[in-house]
Amino acid sequence: MTNKNIDSANSDIDKHNHVTSPITSKVNQHGVFSILSIYDYRLLVLSNLATFAGYQIRNMAQAWIVLERTDSALLMGIVNAMPGIAIISISLIGGALADRTERWQLLWRTKLVITSMALLTGILLTTNLFEWWHLIPISLMTGAMFALHNPTSQAFAVDVVGKERLVAASSLNTGISMTATIAGPSLGGLLLLIGQDIAFFVLAALYALSAVMIMMVRTRHLSVSTGSNILDDIRQGIAYSYNTPIIRGLLIIGATALFMGTYQPAIPVKTQDELGLNEFGYGIILGLNGIGALIGSIVLFMISNKVRKGYLLIFALVMFNSSVLVFAVAPNIFISALAMVSLGLAFSGWMISVPVMLQTTASEQMRGRVMSLYFMVVLTHQLGWIIGGAGIELIGIQPTLFIGVAAGLLIAGTVIIKTPELRLAR
Incomplete structure (x- = not known):
């Protein structure tokens, strides 16, 4: 085949891989706020706003209910680790599906199943049939759906806005989602005071709203069959990620989420x-x-065109772990509050550096599988609920957090030193 024919074939594949709405294709490319002129992006933001609020309400409600009913930090940790265990177990399948199926349909369908799990929990609480262990299978099913949803959502965001505006889109999306992170726990605490079942009915409504927003999105991603089975696709994704230094380094750093x-x-x-x-x-x-x-x-949204993502990641890692140490030794509410604000600042740096570098580095054909690996390793932070809960019961809060910080910094620091492509990433 000649070069001309190869170029023509690649062009045809691109047309099938990414079909945008007319509004998306005509959007003004200039200025950070031009991203808001994309109709589908606005719907994605609203969907993520509802999902993030639901995530916060679910996490804090489950933790409080189990702690209240069992008085066990370990059991609380086990329940809240269940979604992470499910995501880690089948995230690679989610990534392969994201690269070989229609992403839009996969997104709204998984959101509807997640909605049904929240609704089931509310019904069990209302009818007084609820036992704390019911949250284990419910959380596993919820996590399984997020394993399919998360890499698909990340890959679909690039379909909607394109790689060149991904930093601005991620910054704004994180900022708006963090509004839900602010309001979600406060709303969740208030709802728990009103009624534990009410909290989960509101959670179901938020997830349902998120699904409706996705249904209204016009962008479609029509994948071309690779001709291989899904296991071969997974193996190819793992090999590609391992052989790409910056992706390999980011995934190892992502695994420090366990600590x-x-x-x-x-x-x-x-x-x-x-x-x-x-x-x-x-x-x-x-x-x-x-x-x-x-x-x-x-x-970060305002300086999205100037920020150097490699330096941002280093700053976020140092700030996050320092804030954890401050929270561990905080003697009062004021210092604890400052530590939590600082943790949030570091979290925004992480969310705008690591996923963006992975998405912009990965090829179109591998993006879903790369992002599934990211979610698989970063969701080990859910296992941190178990490790942290057991550590707190055995040796207390401060020693547990000190050990976690030391282990995480040792691994991340080693990777950054040995991966110059990561330090210099723009």
Whole structure:
């Protein structure tokens, strides 16, 4: 085949891989706020706003309910780790599906199943049939759906806005989503005071709204068959990621989320036992994390064309782990609150550096599989609920968090030193 024929074939594949709406294709390319003129992007933002709010309500509601009913940090950690276990187990399948199926349909269908799980929990609570262990299978099913949803959502975002505006889109999306992170825990705490079943009915409504927003999106991604089975696609995705230094380094750093996640069970335990706050106070503490992330996202959105993503990642890692240490030793509500705001700032840097570098580095054919690997490793932070919960019961909050920070920084620091492509990434 001649070069001319190859170029023609590649052009045909691109046309099939990415079909945009007329509005998307005509959008003004200039200025960071031009991203808002894309109709489908606005719908994605609204969908993510509802999903993030639901995520926050579900996490804090489950943690509080299990802790209240069992008085066990370990059992609380096990329940909240279930979605992460499911995502880690089948995320690679989700990534392969994202590259070989119509992404739009996969998104709204998984959201509807997630909605049904929240609705089921609310019904069990209303009818007094609920037992804390019911959250284990429900959380596993919810996590399985997110395993299919997450890499698809990340890949679909590039379909909607294109790689050249991905930093601006990610910054704005993170900022708007962090608004939900601020309001979600506070709303969740208030809803738990009104009724635990009410919290899950509101959660179901938020997930349903998120599904409706996706149904209204016009962009379609029509994949061309690779001619191989799904297991071959998965193997190719793993090999591609391993052989690409910057992707390999980012995935190893993402795996340090296992140690970073140990701080999660420390928040409700410290809030209840050391700070003496109730459900609403727990929600406020979590909301402060969202305030920090919102501030960071707004700043990064405004400077999206200037930010150097490699340096941003290093800054986020140092700031995050420093904030965890401050939270561990915080003697009062004020210092704890400052630490949570700082954690949020660091989180925004992570969310705008790591996923963006992966998406812009990966090829169109491999993007879904690369992002599935990212979610598989980064969702090990859910296992941090188990490790952190067990550590807190055995040795206390401070030693557990100190060990987690030391392990995470050792691995991430080694990778950054040995991967110059990562340090210099723009």
